[in-house]
Amino acid sequence: MAADTAKGTATQLHPDVESVVLSEEDIRGIVTRMGDEISRDYAGRNPLVVTVLRGAFIFTADLLRAIKVPCEVDFMAVSSYGNGVKSSGVVRIVKDLDTKVQGRDVIIAEDILDSGLTLSYLIKLLQARQPNSIEVAAFSVKDIEGKQPAVEPRYVGCHVPDAFVVGYGLDFAERYRNLPYVGILKPEVYS
Numbered sequence: 001m002a003a004d005t006a007k008g009t010a011t012q013l014h015p016d017v018e019s020v021v022l023s024e025e026d027i028r029g030i031v032t033r034m035g036d037e038i039s040r041d042y043a044g045r046n047p048l049v050v051t052v053l054r055g056a057f058i059f060t061a062d063l064l065r066a067i068k069v070p071c072e073v074d075f076m077a078v079s080s081y082g083n084g085v086k087s088s089g090v091v092r093i094v095k096d097l098d099t100k101v102q103g104r105d106v107i108i109a110e111d112i113l114d115s116g117l118t119l120s121y122l123i124k125l126l127q128a129r130q131p132n133s134i135e136v137a138a139f140s141v142k143d144i145e146g147k148q149p150a151v152e153p154r155y156v157g158c159h160v161p162d163a164f165v166v167g168y169g170l171d172f173a174e175r176y177r178n179l180p181y182v183g184i185l186k187p188e189v190y191s
């Protein structure tokens with residue numbers, strides 16, 4: 001089965017993937033729109049895009065190319081999920097930023113907002129460094145029935161179902177980040 005049959009760009013589906021949630025074409029449209037929104041809002045402000053490694057590295061690479069105003073990028077690595085599919089409840093800084101945040105217009109680029117634990121933690125941490133502003137650009141937000149996310153991103157790429165998704169930077173046990181689409185794994189992969 002192909003993950004993206006539009007415009008003849010068929011990608012062979014990984015054998016561990018049960019279904020595709022976002023095709024490559026969906027992703028291109030989402031990121032282009034987010035880049036346009038950010039370019040409009042940040043004209044003349046040179047925002048610092050803070051990438052949350054590792055998951056957001058692919059999204060950030062695409063988003064930066066979709067932002068048409070001057071901007072900078074820096075990287076932070078935090079970990080909340082270890083190697084599993086459930087938040088451990090503990091967010092660990094694995095790598096801090098090299099860039100000074102004070103007085104900057106910060107945009108945190110995240111691949112997925114699920115419990116919001118990672119972002120809430122990061123926003124508090126960066127707020128303490130006295131930026132001029134902090135906004136969040138979340139490529140995807142998980143729709144969880146009866147649950148409001150702890151953080152409201154200024155820029156939302158799309159909503160994904162309440163299932164563990166992989167691809168486009170998102171992993172399961174460090175695998176599948178390289179899938180060019182977002183999908184759901186077959187249940188047997190977890191056993």
Ligand SMILES: O=P(O)(O)OC[C@H]1O[C@H](OP(=O)(O)OP(=O)(O)O)[C@H](O)[C@@H]1O
Pocket residue numbers: 052053054055056078079080081082087110111112113114115116117118119170171
């Ligand atoms: O909203 P939350 O419930 O906090 O979940 C979102 C975070 O979980 C994943 O990171 P993970 O800790 O798995 O690390 P990774 O980015 O290195 O894959 C994902 O990349 C987000 O950063």
Ligand SMILES: Nc1nc2[nH]cnc2c(=O)[nH]1
Pocket residue numbers: 081112113114115163164165166170171172
């Ligand atoms: N890979 C992956 N990481 C997550 N972190 C929080 N939710 C998810 C998810 O659905 N997939």
